[in-house]
Each structure stands twice: as structure tokens, then as C-alpha cells.
Amino acid sequence: MNTVIRRVEPDEYEPLGEITAQAYLQDGLLEFAESDEYLGELKDVAKRAAAAEVLVAVGRGRLLGGVTFVPGGGPMADIARFGEAEIRMLAVAREARGRGIGEALVRACVDRARATEGCVRIVLSTQRTMHSAHRIYERLGFVRTPERDWNPLPHLDDITLLTYELTL
Secondary structure, three states: OOEEEEEOOHHHHHHHHHHHHHHHHHOOOOOOHHHOOHHHHHHOHHHHHHHOEEEEEEEOOEEEEEEEEEOOOOOOOOOOOOOEEEEEEEEEOHHHOOOOHHHHHHHHHHHHHHHOOOOOEEEEEEOOOOHHHHHHHHHOOOEEOHHHOEOOOOOOOOOOEEEEEEEO
């Protein structure tokens, strides 16, 4: 795999936002499809990059996917507590799937968490239907933490996000 994982560059914000949005839309992960307000969050890479570390996978000059690494707290953290880093918005372009891109992005986040002073674990939230992502997390040693599962839209009963953690 001739893929490089690195920080996103400003001229990649829009294309990465589109890759992320399309991954969620094509996989049926947005409750309200094109009208889902989370779609705007997925597309707003500049906002993420200002508050966290956004990583991209690039191969042969093409953007293949990205992930947001939250080293601790702040506006991009959903569930991270003191001493925890968080992974958010992992997405791989459809044409790049099955090549280890998602796993490489998660491994890069784990490496960054290990290098973050005071970080003892890395956490993440995922949807029930994200089976490929679950396999990546479990292969890398993440374990389910059902006591931390949560609903980002409490007015909708059927949206519970599953949580995983990896103790470093």
C-alpha cells in the first residue's frame, strides 16, 4: 500500500468534506439523508481542523479518506473524558475501500494518542450498521463499552451510538 497518512491541507478541506459526506450518505448512515443537519458537520472540514487534528490518506496523488483525531476535550469531543483521545468521522472513498485505508487512519490516531502526554485511552462512537469499521476497531484491540453508548438525538429513540475504547 503506497498510502501516506498526514494532516489535511486547506485545499483538501472541500474534497475531504465531500468524501466524508458521500461515505455517510451512500452507506445510509444519515437518518434524514440529504436533509440531515449532520451532513453540514461532515462537510465542514475547516471547522474540524481548527478544533482538532484532521488526518488524510493520500495515494498516488489522490485523496482516499480521512479521520478526525481529538487529542482531548474541546469542541470536537463527543465522549472523551480527561485522559482520553477520541476518533471521529472516519471515512474512506468508496473506490478506495477494501485496501486497508480505514485501518491505516485508525492506526495513525492510535499512534498520536500514544504520543499525547497524559492520554491513557482512545475512545470512539459508531453506528450499529458500521460493521466494517467495527471489524477494524476490534482487530486493533478496541473493546465495546456499552455503558457509554449514547444517543446524539434524544428525541429519536432509535439512534443509539455504540462506543469502543482502547486502553493505551
